[in-house]
Amino acid sequence: MKNGRTDLSIVLSGEAGQGIQTLERLLMKMFKLSGRHVFSYSEFMSRIRGGNNSTEIRVSSKRADSFLDRIDVFVPFGPGAMARFHERITGDTVVIGDPAFIEDRYRGIGYTVIEIPFLEIAKEIGGKTFLNLVIMGLFAGLFGINEDDVHGQVRKQFSLAAAGVIEKNIEALKKGIEAGRGIARSGNIEIPPEASHDVSGEFLINGAEIITLGGIAGGCNFVSSYPMSPSTDVLVNFAKYSGEFDIVVEQAEDEICAVNMAIASWYAGGRAMVTTSGGGFALMTEGLSLAGALESPLVIHVGQRPGPATGMPTRTEQGDLLFTLFAGHGEFPRIIYAPGNYSQGFDLTRKAFHMADKYQVPVILLTDQFFLDSYGTVPGVNVDNSMSANIITETDSGYRRYQVTESGISPRGIPGYGTGIVCLDSDEHDEGGYITEDFAVRVAQVNKRMRKLQSMGPDSIPPDLYGPDDYMCLVMSWGSTLNCILEAITASGRSDIALLHYSQVHPLHEDTKRYLERARFTAIVENNFTSQFGALIRMHTGFEFNRKILKYNGMPFSVEELAEEFKKFA
Amino acid sequence: MMSSVFDFDQPPDMAWCPGCGNYDIIKAVKSAFDDLNMPRERIVMVSGIGQAAKMPQYINASFFNGLHGRSLPAATAIKASNPGLTVVVESGDGCTYGEGGNHFLAALRRNPDITNLVHDNMVYGLTKGQASPTSRRGFKTPVQTTGVFLEPFNPVAVAVAMNASFVARAFSGDIEKTKEIIKKAIMHKGYSLVDILHPCVTFNKANNFSWYKSNTYYLDDAYDPSNRGEALKKSIEMEKLPLGVLYINSVNKTFEENLAPYKNSDAPLYLRKLDIDKLMRIIDANIK
Numbered sequence: 001m002k003n004g005r006t007d008l009s010i011v012l013s014g015e016a017g018q019g020i021q022t023l024e025r026l027l028m029k030m031f032k033l034s035g036r037h038v039f040s041y042s043e044f045m046s047r048i049r050g051g052n053n054s055t056e057i058r059v060s061s062k063r064a065d066s067f068l069d070r071i072d073v074f075v076p077f078g079p080g081a082m083a084r085f086h087e088r089i090t091g092d093t094v095v096i097g098d099p100a101f102i103e104d105r106y107r108g109i110g111y112t113v114i115e116i117p118f119l120e121i122a123k124e125i126g127g128k129t130f131l132n133l134v135i136m137g138l139f140a141g142l143f144g145i146n147e148d149d150v151h152g153q154v155r156k157q158f159s160l161a162a163a164g165v166i167e168k169n170i171e172a173l174k175k176g177i178e179a180g181r182g183i184a185r186s187g188n189i190e191i192p193p194e195a196s197h198d199v200s201g202e203f204l205i206n207g208a209e210i211i212t213l214g215g216i217a218g219g220c221n222f223v224s225s226y227p228m229s230p231s232t233d234v235l236v237n238f239a240k241y242s243g244e245f246d247i248v249v250e251q252a253e254d255e256i257c258a259v260n261m262a263i264a265s266w267y268a269g270g271r272a273m274v275t276t277s278g279g280g281f282a283l284m285t286e287g288l289s290l291a292g293a294l295e296s297p298l299v300i301h302v303g304q305r306p307g308p309a310t311g312m313p314t315r316t317e318q319g320d321l322l323f324t325l326f327a328g329h330g331e332f333p334r335i336i337y338a339p340g341n342y343s344q345g346f347d348l349t350r351k352a353f354h355m356a357d358k359y360q361v362p363v364i365l366l367t368d369q370f371f372l373d374s375y376g377t378v379p380g381v382n383v384d385n386s387m388s389a390n391i392i393t394e395t396d397s398g399y400r401r402y403q404v405t406e407s408g409i410s411p412r413g414i415p416g417y418g419t420g421i422v423c424l425d426s427d428e429h430d431e432g433g434y435i436t437e438d439f440a441v442r443v444a445q446v447n448k449r450m451r452k453l454q455s456m457g458p459d460s461i462p463p464d465l466y467g468p469d470d471y472m473c474l475v476m477s478w479g480s481t482l483n484c485i486l487e488a489i490t491a492s493g494r495s496d497i498a499l500l501h502y503s504q505v506h507p508l509h510e511d512t513k514r515y516l517e518r519a520r521f522t523a524i525v526e527n528n529f530t531s532q533f534g535a536l537i538r539m540h541t542g543f544e545f546n547r548k549i550l551k552y553n554g555m556p557f558s559v560e561e562l563a564e565e566f567k568k569f570a
Numbered sequence: 571m572m573s574s575v576f577d578f579d580q581p582p583d584m585a586w587c588p589g590c591g592n593y594d595i596i597k598a599v600k601s602a603f604d605d606l607n608m609p610r611e612r613i614v615m616v617s618g619i620g621q622a623a624k625m626p627q628y629i630n631a632s633f634f635n636g637l638h639g640r641s642l643p644a645a646t647a648i649k650a651s652n653p654g655l656t657v658v659v660e661s662g663d664g665c666t667y668g669e670g671g672n673h674f675l676a677a678l679r680r681n682p683d684i685t686n687l688v689h690d691n692m693v694y695g696l697t698k699g700q701a702s703p704t705s706r707r708g709f710k711t712p713v714q715t716t717g718v719f720l721e722p723f724n725p726v727a728v729a730v731a732m733n734a735s736f737v738a739r740a741f742s743g744d745i746e747k748t749k750e751i752i753k754k755a756i757m758h759k760g761y762s763l764v765d766i767l768h769p770c771v772t773f774n775k776a777n778n779f780s781w782y783k784s785n786t787y788y789l790d791d792a793y794d795p796s797n798r799g800e801a802l803k804k805s806i807e808m809e810k811l812p813l814g815v816l817y818i819n820s821v822n823k824t825f826e827e828n829l830a831p832y833k834n835s836d837a838p839l840y841l842r843k844l845d846i847d848k849l850m851r852i853i854d855a856n857i858k
Binding site for chain 2: 217224241245246247249250252260262264267385390423425427
């Protein structure tokens with residue numbers, strides 16, 4: 001299939017517990033070392049063993065960091081794998097698999113099926129555990145990747161394994177390479193050339209890891225959370241780094257504990273974060289309101305998944321924007337960020353700590369399963385300590401925590417630093433932090449808290465415009481749909497479409513209406529049913545979109561489905 | 571009563587009913603602090619919501635008065651963020667054992683070095699007289715109209731069963747003895763529970779001052795609080811409630827001692843600085 005494409009989409013599909021994710025990482029690293037751009041998205045069933053999980057790896061010559069319907073190479077890892085992908089396997093797909101994983105009904109009906117006895121090969125070497133290395137070798141051979149480099153990668157990866165095991169791994173790799181070279185000679189699969197951009201300086205990472213590193217760069221030193229898919233990996237990653245960066249990491253008995261701990265840690269001089277998903281955040285809403293009352297900094301990461309209630313625990317959705325915006329009783333300012341790519345994920349998590357501290361408000365970081373479980377590359381990050389340090393004041397005997405100021409921001413003291421005392425009360429309080437029912441004091445404190453909304457203005461992150469300045473059609477989106485929309489605009493061939501993407505969704509930037517008014521046709525793309533961001537924009541601007549492109553089946557948007565939509569724009 | 575360094579220049583307007591046991595408890599707490607020469611700026615009072623939870627408002631020290639039931643997670647995090655602070659939690663039986671029951675169990679397991687003073691008057695005061703987790707069977711209220719029929723929660727027995735670090739019971743009517751128990755609790759390293767029985771003059775006519783007088787007794791000097799079996803026996807006595815230090819377990823490490831930041835340093839989190847070079851090295855290692 002000569003198609004002139006510069007990217008190849010590989011899908012590995014098998015049961016949970018088979019090590020597909022290990023293979024995914026090995027392959028991603030190998031492709032990247034070969035100078036190609038890589039991206040992957042994994043989807044799982046909510047179970048520990050069995051079922052069907054898959055990962056889609058895109059290897060390309062230019063950046064292509066989004067989900068694709070098209071499958072160029074499909075590798076089944078068990079019976080039933082093909083059936084589950086029946087709709088996406090086409091005559092252009094090359095299926096490479098062990099005969100045991102290819103059901104008879106897929107033979108002789110026009111599919112390109114290459115059967116290789118992987119199981120037997122692995123068994124001859126020493127068992128099923130070597131299957132991953134055989135498959136890795138297969139792709140090394142197929143892509144014609146330098147064999148020494150691949151050996152080096154495997155030896156490094158398994159450096160802690162026994163010598164015999166390493167040699168067997170190399171043997172498995174060689175067998176795979178042999179098979180891969182055979183397929184390459186057949187010319188069935190077009191291999192993307194090396195990337196035009198230098199991938200060697202970029203780092204390979206997944207969404208959960210980038211949030212963690214961004215948090216560390218923001219000076220995070222306290223994480224209290226209760227495990228909940230898909231946000232748990234952030235907790236796990238913080239635990240991994242707790243020793244190296246002196247981070248208190250505590251698995252709380254529930255999300256209520258988690259959020260109260262985080263707020264109290266800020267009170268005592270920590271820089272705290274919680275990580276959760278919609279259901280866990282629901283339990284945190286009283287705590288969120290507490291942060292509002294105490295004017296406590298707080299960083300909450302919400303990895304969204306489809307609801308309501310338990311919903312689809314391992315799937316993706318953007319269904320909690322309005323929930324996080326309106327959660328918590330009473331009125332108080334907050335900030336909501338929604339990173340569109342991994343660079344933004346790093347920068348915004350870091351910035352979340354700084355903004356939370358600077359304005360003494362809760363900052364919510366909205367990601368989703370697609371963002372967290374994808375793997376991609378980040379073109380390096382530059383960090384300094386400018387956002388990692390506490391903005392606190394040394395107290396004296398006259399210190400008052402809620403001193404009324406013009407900006408609404410009172411100097412933040414912490415107990416034990418200075419000679420003063422620091423008094424926080426969830427009841428309405430006077431400047432000293434003591435309970436009051438004085439109406440004038442109440443009004444002064446409400447005004448003070450809400451003035452921070454104005455003060456935050458200069459730090460507000462404007463939306464990013466991608467595409468022509470003189471656009472005819474304007475697509476708007478927020479969060480993790482960024483890359484997919486950009487790729488789909490290109491794929492649609494429409495040069496009159498621009499994307500306006502929001503990584504800060506609240507407070508909504510004041511330029512919003514101006515952008516919308518310039519367009520002849522407007523559309524919004526969201527991974528939810530009700531177009532929550534669209535509703536928010538209507539609330540602030542009165543503006544109604546011409547077209548709403550919404551998806552809520554639990555999967556992210558694909559490039560193809562968005563491109564089809566964009567082609568139809570009037 | 572002598573004046574305390576924890577008094578205010580202007581006496582605060584206190585929200586407790588005349589004759590409330592809380593007035594005795596605050597005397598015991600302040601004089602315990604004074605006896606121990608506690609530096610005022612290093613004490614943090616933590617409370618939830620309720621009449622007992624207003625205590626920090628009336629003590630001239632730092633405080634974190636958060637949400638109903640959530641004082642223990644807050645106190646645990648404060649101590650974990652700055653182990654140099656003395657953290658004292660004060661809240662009622664409803665806040666601590668009812669709304670905050672899960673956190674009470676977790677605190678017993680975590681063993682943070684904090685002192686938990688629970689004002690236990692066997693009734694909800696601020697919400698006007700409903701049953702609390704420790705209300706006795708048969709206690710009639712506007713909600714429990716035929717009388718409480720649930721098994722009363724036994725905090726000291728639960729704490730001993732969970733091998734808690736320090737478990738005591740006091741009675742507010744004896745300020746001097748209550749003060750001595752509080753002092754021991756503060757000095758003890760690890761989670762210290764003091765369940766302080768006290769009358770609610772407005773909403774609990776059954777368990778009044780004289781009821782406590784005739785239904786409690788002090789453990790004698792020969793009692794050995796390190797014997798867990800004995801402690802369990804004492805803690806499940808319900809006819810006459812034993813007062814004093816019921817159980818001490820000094821073996822378990824504290825929560826803070828187990829945390830990564832304090833393996834090599836006692837410095838509070840606010841004095842730490844991010845090692846940015848280390849972070850860059852880790853990011854670079856991911857690239858190679």
